[in-house]
Amino acid sequence: MKVQANGIEIEVEDTGGAGRPVVLLIMGLNMQLIAWPDNFVKGLVRAGFRVVRFDNRDAGLSTQLDEAGTRNLLWQGLRYRFGLPVQSAYGLQDMANDAIGVLDALGIRRAHVLGASMGGMIAQRVAATVPERVTSLVSLMSSSGARGLPGPRRDVVALMMRRPAKRDEASLVAHSMRLVRLIAGPFYPPDEAALRERLTLAMRRAYRPQGLMRQIAAVAADTGRVKLLARITSPTLVMHGDVDPLVPIACGQDTVRRIAGAQFVAIPGMGHDLTPQLTEILLPQMVPFLKAAEKSRTA
Template structure:
């Protein structure tokens, strides 16, 4: 069983990005990119362990503005409510940075670690970042797994009103208890109804994320980057790498229609998980890893066959 590592950062895209690498240094790399407001520890170690034990090297990162990566608090922060109003009116959004900068951060980490190509696995916003890497730097990507993510088509269904209202409200105060309770409620709202997590396990998980570092201001900047990004449908259709999409039928944050459209656009294999919400519950982590490994192993086998010819 592999344990978490001491914090290590690397200079990528002119900022400090925290990362962890697991597994044999000569093994093919699987890069894990998580979503809005989430540090790398949102990727459960049970999943990291399963991928490493299958013979792969696993790289996970803290996206900018979260975890132990650099916080960009020096950037001006537009009024969030006004930006949402502008979005509804069809006006241009002005995020502190575009989502392509998070793409450049991830590519910068690969550069700094001398990783020529990787299999990308992205959750939610991480799926969007992974899609952007595949679109803009296809030579760096062996395969793409997009989990509970979207093409960013503005016509797709929006999050449920209950989830949207909660996310916009924020914690009742800056006390540790109120912050913990806020994030606990978030996960309960977006979690998988068919794969419930006990309150004690959820509290342990959320506390681990808070201990790693969740920046409220950073989350707002990331959110603006998401809502200010463009529709990638046509670009995804041009991908020539293997792509698969994993999405739950009970996702209240990014409804399953977004996953279906992503799969349609990229001509990807679609894995629909009945009763899965917008999380990675313990009960289905092995299944998700199996799907990741099935695609990754297929690509690596094809590579070995081609090299032997």
Template sequence: MTIRVAANGIEIAYESFGSPEGRPLLLIMGLGAQLIHWDEELCGLLAAQGHHVVRFDNRDTGLSTHFHDVGAPSAGAPSAYLLDDLADDAAGLMDALGWPAAHVVGASMGGMVAQALAIRHPERLLTLTSIMSTPGPSVAPPSEAAMATLMARPAGDRESVMAQSLETWSVIGSPGYELDRERVTAVAGLAFDRCFDPGGTARQLAAIMASGDRTELLAGVRAPTLVLHGEADQLVPVAGGRATAAAIPGARLVTYPGMGHDLPRPLWRDIVGEITKHTSA
């Protein structure tokens, strides 16, 4: 069941899995992605390991508040918000959940938000897990092919969105694993049905570019940190994960051959195992 709560001056939509008595685990998704992009089965695996899992829609995605009045970003105009604001949203959601602190897992842009949360609200993190992310947009630039998919003109109808999603993940997904075409198109269709807002994705991308590099600030992070990254990632190359791990004192880096900018199902149990070992330490 999706619940909407007031947090940091906006409304945030979230869903939870597992016992409220479990270890609190907050999942933060990436650019333009909705809470459904954290697969229900993956959330169930994490819940089965003793976590109380919460996945949510960032601002400008899904059923959370959208900044339609701001419009699409334009050259020379200031960004509508920064990644710091998304981090404050996450802290506000934790307030609404009654969580003084939590284990925080972020993927892609969500990893950037999780890093900003660790910098801005260090007392709120029991642990940090940064997946396929980077300390800054210039640290590990995308390949030409991945950049082309990122900047492609968004499709406008449901069928075209599903087809475009399949094209995108064919480029930036995991070359070492067979693409689950049925799942990719089904999730894209469901995301379209929940909320279709290319402008929101553009505003999030502008926030990433305007937020700069966090490398120096990450040196002050004291939350135990796990960094997971695919060695075949074209959108955020593995150099981004290595830079994240190098920037945070004591961080542990795990890389996966053949994994791109997604979470292939055959790796779920291994990834859940790494996160569980991290949150249980």
């Protein structure tokens, strides 16, 4: 279903029913709400939570902002390297306001906010902006945004910058599969058939290459978030794979250092993907944290 949030239309999936504590899931760069594994969502519902997922702006079925245009990413990357402001069509704070708007549209006063990768950055901003509405924060395979942290491996950057020669569906899916396999790492490789099916479904649901470029610019422009982390008062869990080639584990370690009382869990062998196998590892550590935060709030 679509809701009006922060002046745009946001596609939302609401699972688990009213009367339960809410977990708001925020996905990462150019990813859609369907990128959350089914067993992850079902696991949270079985644990007693209402799960709200949504497509970020410029992704999936939410509002596409093509009228804003795109910036030259190479030029913006050079500006970032030399400490100059990066120009973006919108910022991660706008995307955080979208998430808050989703809660407003659904009449949800408080929620556990869980974000993956760029979604973790957005979740951090939500927790810093409306602390009274965030029961807990889970930042998964994300970063504080501090300067000087290590970036993606060179082979990952090279593949991300490469575009397939053909633009047909099969070529685009094959390219995406190569990237997912690379960032997932060798220890929890995605099932090939399931990965192809997932990426084909996502491609047919919505293909937004220009939105990807605008989201990349928004992440690069978000240099002030690191100063906001000290404002976060919600119980916080930071989880990160120790072989993440896209957002290295040092980024998660820096995040936990900057949030008072935050807990850190390193996941051995985890790269930068959520496979069903990893879901079975993550949930047993997430769910007790969420329930403890909920109990503390209502005590």
